[in-house]
Structures are given as structure tokens and as C-alpha cells.
Amino acid sequence: MKLLRSITILAGLLLACASAQAAQTNVAVAANFTDAAKEIAALFKQKTGHEAVLSFGASGQFYTQITQGAPFQVFLSADDSRPKKLVEEGLAVAGSRFTYAIGKLVLWSKSPGLVTGEETLKAASFAKLSICNPAAAPYGLAAVETMKSLNLYDALKPKLVEGATITQAYQFVETGNAEVGFVALSQLTGSEAGSRWVVPQELYNPIRQDAVLLKAGAGNEAAGAFITFLRGSEARAIIERYGYVLDGQS
Amino acid sequence: MEIWSAEIRQSVLLTVELAAISTAILLVLATPLAWWLARAKGWWTEIIASVVALPLVLPPTVLGFYLLVLLGPDGPGGWLARLWGARTLAFTFEGLVIGSVVYSMPFVVQPIRNAFAAMGERPLEVAATLRASPLRTFWTVAVPLARPGFLTGAVLGFAHTVGEFGLVLMIGGNIPGHTKVLSVALFDYVETSRWREASMLAGGMVVFAFAVILTMTLVDKRAARAAA
Numbered sequence: 001m002k003l004l005r006s007i008t009i010l011a012g013l014l015l016a017c018a019s020a021q022a023a024q025t026n027v028a029v030a031a032n033f034t035d036a037a038k039e040i041a042a043l044f045k046q047k048t049g050h051e052a053v054l055s056f057g058a059s060g061q062f063y064t065q066i067t068q069g070a071p072f073q074v075f076l077s078a079d080d081s082r083p084k085k086l087v088e089e090g091l092a093v094a095g096s097r098f099t100y101a102i103g104k105l106v107l108w109s110k111s112p113g114l115v116t117g118e119e120t121l122k123a124a125s126f127a128k129l130s131i132c133n134p135a136a137a138p139y140g141l142a143a144v145e146t147m148k149s150l151n152l153y154d155a156l157k158p159k160l161v162e163g164a165t166i167t168q169a170y171q172f173v174e175t176g177n178a179e180v181g182f183v184a185l186s187q188l189t190g191s192e193a194g195s196r197w198v199v200p201q202e203l204y205n206p207i208r209q210d211a212v213l214l215k216a217g218a219g220n221e222a223a224g225a226f227i228t229f230l231r232g233s234e235a236r237a238i239i240e241r242y243g244y245v246l247d248g249q250s
Numbered sequence: 251m252e253i254w255s256a257e258i259r260q261s262v263l264l265t266v267e268l269a270a271i272s273t274a275i276l277l278v279l280a281t282p283l284a285w286w287l288a289r290a291k292g293w294w295t296e297i298i299a300s301v302v303a304l305p306l307v308l309p310p311t312v313l314g315f316y317l318l319v320l321l322g323p324d325g326p327g328g329w330l331a332r333l334w335g336a337r338t339l340a341f342t343f344e345g346l347v348i349g350s351v352v353y354s355m356p357f358v359v360q361p362i363r364n365a366f367a368a369m370g371e372r373p374l375e376v377a378a379t380l381r382a383s384p385l386r387t388f389w390t391v392a393v394p395l396a397r398p399g400f401l402t403g404a405v406l407g408f409a410h411t412v413g414e415f416g417l418v419l420m421i422g423g424n425i426p427g428h429t430k431v432l433s434v435a436l437f438d439y440v441e442t443s444r445w446r447e448a449s450m451l452a453g454g455m456v457v458f459a460f461a462v463i464l465t466m467t468l469v470d471k472r473a474a475r476a477a478a
Contacts, residue, residue: 061441127337133424135442161341161423164441172423176323177340 022049023222026071028062029054030078030209031132031165032103032139032184036242037076040235048229050222058165060136066091066214073217074226076209078103078166079138083212096213100230101244103207104185105142105199108173115180115195121152129159130172130181138207139166143182145204185243208247258447260427261435262454268343268431269411272350273358276407277400279351280358284399285388287359288366299363303356313353314420321345321421341423346431349417354410358403365399366392398473402466409462412455
């Protein structure tokens with residue numbers, strides 16, 4: 001009985017703390033932005049007291065979930081077309097959309113010296129090349145565009161393996177199951193291991209990553225604050241550190 | 251408007267092929283295992299039985315994680331793959347077969363084990379007094395008596411392999427014609443908002459699952475009537 005009572009008191013205290021705390025918002029984050037978003041959310045909490053609860057996935061997957069009423073208040077996509085479509089469909093707040101980052105595509109291998117440049121793709125001396133699903137993930141689309149620009153898509157197609165998200169494409173290379181893979185530069189931040197080739201911008205359409213306030217977050221204080229924070233200099237410094245280009249600087 | 255697109259046909263055929271091959275391998279492996287489990291006495295029997303049953307409880311992601319590492323270039327799968335010049339068994343049809351066999355094993359072993367156990371010692375003793383060799387007893391007495399168990403095991407093993415998703419998503423790499431099975435194709439269609447194809451596949455799976463369950467029920471009923 002004593003134990004039960006102390007549990008009840010403890011639970012009551014926790015509830016009291018939670019309600020006294022600032023607001024919370026659910027944010028859908030494109031997988032490539034995972035590490036940067038975590039850092040931004042931590043700083044966001046420290047500065048504003050609000051909590052951003054992050055979910056990570058492929059942009060296409062989130063888009064479908066949002067059209068089906070997923071309880072997200074903010075969407076950080078890896079492209080600009082899906083946020084735009086959500087605004088057009090009345091699922092996102094018009095005027096809230098902005099480009100928070102421009103992504104960079106990288107060809108990456110864990111083996112030093114394997115990736116030297118586009119000649120690596122031409123030589124194709126690897127068995128598997130991992131990308132993420134081009135239909136659901138913008139970095140996958142950029143990877144396909146790159147191979148098409150180099151006229152290598154048909155030759156490389158039999159070697160492609162697809163991850164559901166850019167995180168899985170990365171993990172296929174990380175576990176050694178694929179020798180090379182197209183990943184986001186942000187995923188390689190803080191490590192110089194292996195070999196990499198930052199794909200020149202002219203080979204693929206810029207990956208303009210847009211954020212948007214969703215209709216479900218229109219009245220949510222924390223959601224609005226998160227969007228504002230994402231535009232601020234502190235968040236921009238983090239975004240830049242992860243290898244993204246900021247809008248208006250490219 | 252083409253209803254039965256090449257893309258869907260390919261994933262259906264691939265799924266059936268995967269399930270058929272896995273079921274055949276499962277029956278070969280599960281039969282001696284089920285026989286041993288049904289007849290061995292000793293504390294370790296239930297330990298082995300529990301190990302075989304693990305996939306019933308484990309999330310497919312646990313198996314997916316282990317298989318990704320084990321099939322990879324640094325694991326036994328990689329050594330095996332090197333025999334024919336490949337680097338990894340992940341992203342291959344063979345890799346999916348290995349995964350399916352592990353994943354569906356309990357669904358095949360359990361009914362066969364139960365059927366072997368249910369017949370008791372008596373028929374085997376009778377066969378022995380008629381001087382039948384153990385092997386002959388097994389094929390001419392035990393297997394025919396356990397037929398409903400084999401049927402149930404085969405249907406469940408097949409159906410469960412068709413229904414596999416998390417595992418394939420983690421080790422498959424979504425390659426059309428090799429690893430893009432029905433469940434993954436469906437996931438893809440939903441992710442990319444292709445509702446028409448998604449509902450076709452999902453509807454087909456519902457019909458398939460219903461047919462499986464109905465068949466199982468009818469088989470059980472018939473077996474019960476035959477036993478009575």
C-alpha cells in the first residue's frame with residue numbers, strides 16, 4: 001500500500017511538472033536532416049522551453065501520412081514540391097513555407113580511395129550501389145538525375161539497391177552490404193572516413209528542402225515557435241555546419 | 251487502363267516463387283526436427299523448441315538486423331557469397347529465402363511436431379513388431395498419419411512467407427524481380443500515394459488470407475472427422 005501511494009504521488013508530481021512545462025509540438029523530419037534536427041531541437045528546448053518531438057522518415061511517406069491526418073504540426077521536407085502541394089491542398093498554412101536548407105548529394109564509400117569522382121561511376125567496379133527510393137525520397141531522385149546526366153543510369157541500374165529512406169541507403173553502405181551509395185553530405189558530417197565525391201550541382205536539380213507549418217499546428221504555440229527558431233541565426237549556423245547551403249547563399 | 255501491370259505481375263510471381271521455394275526447404279528441414287522434438291525426452295528438447303519458436307515472438311526488425319549483419323560481407327553470408335563471386339547475400343533472392351526459412355520455421359515445425367506427438371508410440375510399436383525398419387516405419391506409418399500436420403505446416407509456412415514484410419524491407423533493397431515482393435511493393439505504392447495499385451494489392455492479399463484460413467479450417471475439420 002505504501003508503495004502504491006508513493007507511486008501515485010510520484011505520478012501526480014510528474015503530471016504537474018508536465019502541465020507546468022511549455023508546449024510540445026510534433027515535427028516530421030526528412031531523414032537526411034536527422035542529426036541537424038536533433039541538435040536544433042535540443043537548442044530550441046534550451047532557449048524556449050518548448051519541446052519538439054521529432055519523427056524521421058522519407059518525405060513521400062510523411063506526405064502520404066499527412067494527407068491521411070497524421071498528427072504532425074510541422075513538416076521539414078527534403079524537397080519543395082511536397083510542402084507546396086500540402087499548401088495547395090489546404091493541409092498546410094499558406095505563407096509559412098520557406099527553404100530551410102539546400103541539400104548536397106554525395107557519392108560515398110567506406111573504402112578509402114574507391115570513390116574519386118564521376119569516373120568511379122563510369123568504371124562501376126562495385127557490385128551494389130545504394131540509393132534511396134527515388135519516388136519517395138528527394139535524394140534518391142537527385143541520385144537518379146545525376147546518373148542520367150552522366151548517361152550512366154541504364155548501365156548502373158542493375159547494381160542499384162534501394163533503401164526506404166536516405167538513412168537506410170547510408171546504412172547499406174555502413175554495414176558493407178553495398179560498396180558505394182548516394183547519401184546526403186549532412187550524414188557524413190564529423191567523419192572523414194572512407195572516400196567521397198560531392199556531386200557537382202549541375203548534375204542534379206537543387207534539393208531545396210522546405211519547411212511548412214501544417215494546419216494541425218496552426219494554433220500551436222510551440223509549432224509556430226519552432227518554425228521561427230528554424231529561421232533564426234542559431235539554427236542556421238547548425239544547418240550550415242551539417243554541410244547544407246542556406247537559401248540565398250548558393 | 252491496364253489493371254494487371256507488369257510491375258504488379260512481377261512482384262506477385264516473385265512472392266509466389268519465394269514462398270514456394272521457402273516452403274519446400276522448410277518441409278525438408280522441419281520434418282526431422284519436428285520428429286526429434288516430438289520424441290526426444292530431456293530438458294534440452296524444450297530449449298531447442300523455444301529457439302525454433304523465437305521468430306513467433308521476436309519483432310521482424312530483430313531478425314532483419316541480425317540477418318543484415320550475418321548476410322553481409324563480414325558475416326557468414328558474405329563468405330558463402332564469395333563462392334560465386336558476390337560480396338553479400340543481402341539484396342538477393344537467396345538472402346530472402348534464408349530469411350524466410352528462419353522466419354517461418356515455427357509455423358511449419360509446430361503443426362508437424364504436434365501431429366507426430368498425437369499419434370503416440372502405439373502405431374510405431376506395432377510396425378516394429380511387424381519387423382519394419384525405423385526408416386520404413388517413418389515413411390509408411392508416421393508420415394501418412396501426420397499428413398494433416400504436414401498440410402497445415404506447408405500452408406502456414408507459405409502464407410507466412412507471403413506475409414513477410416519488415417524483414418524484407420530491411421535486407422531486400424527493393425530490387426524489382428529479385429527482392430521487391432508483394433508486401434514491399436504495397437508499402438512503396440502507399441508511400442508514393444499510388445492508391446489504385448495499393449488497393450489492388452491489398453485487396454488481393456485479403457482474399458488470399460481469407461482463402462488460406464478457410465482452407466486450414468476445412469482441413470482441420472476433415473482431419474478431426476477422419477480421426478473420429
